[in-house]
Amino acid sequence: MTEIARLLAANSGYAAARANVADARPGRHLAVVTCMDARIDVFAALGLHLGEAHVIRNAGGRVTDDVLRSLAISSHVLGVDTVAVMQHTKCGLAGVSDEELRALTGADLGFYPIEHHAAALREDIAVLTETPFLGPLRVVAGFVYDVETGEIDDIVHWERPG
Numbered sequence: 202m203t204e205i206a207r208l209l210a211a212n213s214g215y216a217a218a219r220a221n222v223a224d225a226r227p228g229r230h231l232a233v234v235t236c237m238d239a240r241i242d243v244f245a246a247l248g249l250h251l252g253e254a255h256v257i258r259n260a261g262g263r264v265t266d267d268v269l270r271s272l273a274i275s276s277h278v279l280g281v282d283t284v285a286v287m288q289h290t291k292c293g294l295a296g297v298s299d300e301e302l303r304a305l306t307g308a309d310l311g312f313y314p315i316e317h318h319a320a321a322l323r324e325d326i327a328v329l330t331e332t333p334f335l336g337p338l339r340v341v342a343g344f345v346y347d348v349e350t351g352e353i354d355d356i357v358h359w360e361r362p363g
């Protein structure tokens with residue numbers, strides 16, 4: 202069976218058992234920005250269930266322009282007021298440079314490599330909290346998830362003053 206056929210076969214069982222979700226607004230007013238790494242089961246690791254959170258994933262779990270685009274909708278249209286940015290140990294974006302990634306991929310892009318998790322999280326959380334159109338956000342946190350132990354290191358915590 203091809204990978205695509207496996208996906209579709211699994212879906213027929215899932216669709217039959219799935220609970221009905223009528224409301225598109227995340228029940229916990231939460232968005233999680235994290236890496237696409239296959240070792241992170243976001244819902245299980247954070248105790249989340251279907252319908253409770255937006256999960257926005259990319260290489261590195263970095264706050265890119267496209268993450269800002271998604272969060273503009275999350276926060277203004279769908280009631281999200283809390284964001285957790287979750288990087289992780291053993292990330293492919295850590296310890297490499299834009300130059301190396303451009304050479305490796307042939308893509309002339311900014312890859313948002315990570316030199317130190319704490320610094321990268323502070324940088325990303327500053328972008329979120331200083332973006333004028335993300336005014337509805339009240340709380341933003343920065344985590345590092347350990348892919349070996351499953352534990353989270355709570356690195357940054359921001360709350361909008363007032």
Ligand SMILES: [Zn+2]
Pocket residue numbers: 236237238260261262289291292293294
């Ligand atoms: Zn990663």
